[in-house]
Amino acid sequence: QKEVEQDPGPLSVPEGAIVSLNCTYSNSAFQYFMWYRQYSRKGPELLMYTYSSGNKEDGRFTAQVDKSSKYISLFIRDSQPSDSATYLCAMSGGAGGTSYGKLTFGQGTILTVHP
């Protein structure tokens, strides 16, 4: 079983739809949770960063972390064709842990937003 599981999709939605992307994980030491967006043949770019449980909002993007369920989500409101990309969840443990500073990634979800 992988430490981080992410549905690879692909996911195809119409423009304006609300998109929900999810990851589950098994390592209870993870405390830092991130979402990266990767356009084709490019390096990933950091989209959202959350520490511990809770919600974080940035424009059309909302990240949620539920540590009790070991479940994180990224919501995209009013999706646009420019949101078409691969979305990767990533997580890391706290200082002193074996996963300190190292990110463990999900498989990535391919999202297409069509006009």
Place this chain on the structure above:
Amino acid sequence: DGGITQSPKYLFRKEGQNVTLSCEQNLNHDAMYWYRQDPGQGLRLIYYSQIVNDFQKGDIAEGYSVSREKKESFPLTVTSAQKNPTAFYLCASRTGQGNYGYTFGSGTRLTVV
């Protein structure tokens, strides 16, 4: 502008050859990482370095080697012992000051011919 530069963008390797992928950063970041990306498998950690002259194996280090002689540079050598080297290779760095977000380079696509 600060960032990470990976070169070359595309690289072709013949069977039995060693090739070296370059990664340079001017962000003054302490830690640097090499990941391999294959379709449907996400990113897998090859090697990482927290400080100069020190590095550790990641999850799939076999057939790869690295060096960290300078803070700015973390080259990756794909040796002939790596049986399936065709992949997209990503270099990343982060500050060691508690910020866990990585900055990635634009990647190198390696193909065995």
